[in-house]
Amino acid sequence: MTKPDFSDPAIIERLTAALEAAGVDGIEITRPGQSLLIRLSSSAKGPARQVRSGKTDAVDAVAIVKAPMAGEFWLSDLSRTGTPAASTARDAIGFLRVGPILLPVSAGPSRRLGRHLVEPGTIVGFGDPIAEVETEA
Amino acid sequence: MSASVVKITQPVEALALGRNGVRVSPIGSRAFLLEATGEFDLASQRRIWALSRAVELWSETLEIVPGMTNLLVVLKMTPEDPELLALRLLDAWEQAESIDLAGRTIEITVTYGGEHATDLAALCDRSGLSDREVIRIHYEGTYRVFALGSAPGFGYLHGLDPRIYMPRKTVPSLNMARGCVTIGGMQTGVAVLTGPNGWNSIGFAELQMFDPMSATPAVMAPGDTVRFVPASIEL
Amino acid sequence: MIEIIQTGPFNTVQDLGRTGFRNIGVTTSGAMDPLALKVGNSLLGNETGAAVLEIQTYPFKLRFAKQTSFVVTGADCGASLDGRMVQPWCALPIEAGQVLELGQPRVGTRAYICIAGGIDVAAVMGSRSTSLRGAFGGSDGRFLSTGDVLKLGEVSTALNFPATGLAVIDPAYALAYVYPANEDGVLLVRAIPAGEHALFGADAERFWMQTWKISTQSDRTGYRLMGEPIKPTTPVEMRSHGVVSGVVQVPPSGEPIIQMADANTAGGYPKIAGVIEADLWRLGQARIGSRLRFVRATHAQAASVEKAVAAFIDDVRSTSRMVCDALQAMK
Numbered sequence A: 001m002t003k004p005d006f007s008d009p010a011i012i013e014r015l016t017a018a019l020e021a022a023g024v025d026g027i028e029i030t031r032p033g034q035s036l037l038i039r040l041s042s043s044a045k046g047p048a049r050q051v052r053s054g055k056t057d058a059v060d061a062v063a064i065v066k067a068p069m070a071g072e073f074w075l076s077d078l079s080r081t082g083t084p085a086a087s088t089a090r091d092a093i094g095f096l097r098v099g100p101i102l103l104p105v106s107a108g109p110s111r112r113l114g115r116h117l118v119e120p121g122t123i124v125g126f127g128d129p130i131a132e133v134e135t136e137a
Numbered sequence B: 001m002s003a004s005v006v007k008i009t010q011p012v013e014a015l016a017l018g019r020n021g022v023r024v025s026p027i028g029s030r031a032f033l034l035e036a037t038g039e040f041d042l043a044s045q046r047r048i049w050a051l052s053r054a055v056e057l058w059s060e061t062l063e064i065v066p067g068m069t070n071l072l073v074v075l076k077m078t079p080e081d082p083e084l085l086a087l088r089l090l091d092a093w094e095q096a097e098s099i100d101l102a103g104r105t106i107e108i109t110v111t112y113g114g115e116h117a118t119d120l121a122a123l124c125d126r127s128g129l130s131d132r133e134v135i136r137i138h139y140e141g142t143y144r145v146f147a148l149g150s151a152p153g154f155g156y157l158h159g160l161d162p163r164i165y166m167p168r169k170t171v172p173s174l175n176m177a178r179g180c181v182t183i184g185g186m187q188t189g190v191a192v193l194t195g196p197n198g199w200n201s202i203g204f205a206e207l208q209m210f211d212p213m214s215a216t217p218a219v220m221a222p223g224d225t226v227r228f229v230p231a232s233i234e235l
Numbered sequence C: 001m002i003e004i005i006q007t008g009p010f011n012t013v014q015d016l017g018r019t020g021f022r023n024i025g026v027t028t029s030g031a032m033d034p035l036a037l038k039v040g041n042s043l044l045g046n047e048t049g050a051a052v053l054e055i056q057t058y059p060f061k062l063r064f065a066k067q068t069s070f071v072v073t074g075a076d077c078g079a080s081l082d083g084r085m086v087q088p089w090c091a092l093p094i095e096a097g098q099v100l101e102l103g104q105p106r107v108g109t110r111a112y113i114c115i116a117g118g119i120d121v122a123a124v125m126g127s128r129s130t131s132l133r134g135a136f137g138g139s140d141g142r143f144l145s146t147g148d149v150l151k152l153g154e155v156s157t158a159l160n161f162p163a164t165g166l167a168v169i170d171p172a173y174a175l176a177y178v179y180p181a182n183e184d185g186v187l188l189v190r191a192i193p194a195g196e197h198a199l200f201g202a203d204a205e206r207f208w209m210q211t212w213k214i215s216t217q218s219d220r221t222g223y224r225l226m227g228e229p230i231k232p233t234t235p236v237e238m239r240s241h242g243v244v245s246g247v248v249q250v251p252p253s254g255e256p257i258i259q260m261a262d263a264n265t266a267g268g269y270p271k272i273a274g275v276i277e278a279d280l281w282r283l284g285q286a287r288i289g290s291r292l293r294f295v296r297a298t299h300a301q302a303a304s305v306e307k308a309v310a311a312f313i314d315d316v317r318s319t320s321r322m323v324c325d326a327l328q329a330m331k
Helices: A009-022 B042-056 B082-095 B120-127 B131-140 C034-044 C202-209 C277-284 C299-330
Strands: A026-031 A034-041 A048-054 A062-066 A071-074 A092-098 A101-106 A111-116 A129-135 B017-019 B022-027 B031-036 B061-066 B070-075 B105-113 B143-148 B155-158 B173-176 B180-184 B187-190 B195-197 B200-205 B225-234 C002-006 C012-014 C052-055 C060-064 C068-076 C090-094 C099-102 C107-115 C166-168 C187-193 C212-218 C222-226 C247-249 C257-259 C271-275 C291-296
Touching: A092 A111, A092 A129, A092 C299, A101 C299, B017 B082, B022 B082, B022 C271, B031 B042, B031 B082, B042 B061, B042 B070, B042 B082, B042 B143, B105 B131, B105 B180, B120 B131, B120 B200, B131 B200, B131 B225, C034 C052, C034 C068, C034 C107, C034 C166, C034 C277, C034 C299, C060 C107, C068 C099, C099 C107, C166 C299, C187 C277, C187 C299, C202 C271, C202 C291, C271 C277, C277 C299
Parallel strands: B105 B225, C187 C291
Antiparallel strands: A026 A034, A034 A048, A062 A129, A071 A092, A092 A101, A101 C166, A111 A129, B017 B022, B022 B031, B031 B070, B061 B070, B105 B200, B143 B155, B143 B225, B155 B187, B173 B195, B180 B187, B180 B200, C002 C060, C012 C052, C052 C107, C060 C099, C068 C090, C068 C107, C090 C166, C187 C271, C212 C222, C212 C291, C222 C257, C247 C257, C247 C271
């Protein structure tokens, strides 16, 4: 079986349609030498799409932050609802909660949050994508 | 946890159980005070010492603090049923045989009068005795350490002659020196810290009553006999 | 080792206190907010009662001389590490030479700097707490001063904290279900009526009903309260007896005193109430000038709060280790 070429517009179109039909809001496929990201979002103006595909030797503008462990995803540390979160890392994009413990999740160096891929309160597993981050200009 | 923990509106009567001249009351959630309300004498204190020995062995006891004819028991955890605990204390009191602690005899050398005897004149005025008589009555007495407390190693000494009882001052001395030999009401003692002190000073002792680095930090222990030996009398 | 670069007065080394020596007149001492100390140590994997720095005057600055990890618990005082904001209640790994600075607290009054291995000053009578009154324990029995160098204890099984840190949910939030919320900024402190409660007659009710203000004459020894004086119906002459922190005594002025961590070991003033053990840490974080009201509690209620707090601390200890181990394994 030959590997599909993810830069082929026809394949991207078919994948996008399949995602829409399945109610999935995005997919990221990476393999040596090639990567594909399809992002769908619903708004009042109808579905919007963002597609990035290319060879990975080019620097990706968008990356996915995956859960470093299983936990409950929260945007803030829960306890300081009154005051703005003063976070350890300026690039923090949220917390994974396990019981009384909170693990800050960072965007990574020189990256900033694009958007979250999970709702606050969602339980995520190890490696689940939790946010898109963009390389800072 | 139910909301009832947070919402405490119903009145709660103070727990204070009494029986045969003793009563038990709580201080906060983990401490209970048993007080013998009868005479302030050696017989009552001997029973307190016996009770202390018994209660010290309870598995739930964190520490015990014998006071003047009373005993404070601090528990490791807050008991669910304080009445049960209070009743156990009352039972233990009833079973407490009077014991006499085989204490040491401590002789404390004192300089009576002089610069540290700031309250000797007032004591003479109150008692109608001369300064020499006040001093003689004090050093001729034999005292027992009833309890330690108030400051590290401070012993409350019982056995003061009623002729030289002297109430605590309403305005304390602000900077009484460590080592001052003092009278407070019907008790006497040696100040262990320099600082504010409401007792009446009649002399000075060099003996250091407390050393935190020692295996037995306090020189005095309950049950010890104390005698004051006049080294000099400066009048 | 750590080196104190900047400090005000009244900052000390504290652990959970010198228990067992009240009977020879030795004050227990220990952290004013023992919960912050226990949670900080549990998060770091230290002994629960390891010695920490209790900071109550600011700014405070220290330098870490070796690689280790730390957490600041208790008051939220806008801490920073080499100028970068540090989240309160968040344990972080640090490199030798990094400088931690604490500013004025935004919430609470006392911050606890907990470091892996604990502060290794010599234990005196079983405790590393500073006994200010006895002038022993802690750092030579005195306040910390600029230039002090303190050793850190050995770490047996160190936790590997991620670079982004590992936080614990603020206990004030996590345990809100067992603590009454403030009412109009008034702290509710649960207490049990004590031995002389009944002697205050009608004034006993006024003790519970009114809002008291924490006066400026308040420190680690005790809090003097300001309000409508309450008096016993007949004067009482008490025999000297042992007391514990949390006891609410009423001196002749009629304005109550709550004995705190450096409480005298013996007392003779009539006692109207005693604050429950599990509520003492909230007093330890209350500001001078702030207001409080006493709420009657039972032993059963106090015991259930105590259990919830103990379970939380255990949970912090086991989960922190589990998470650190899991992150190591997935690297």
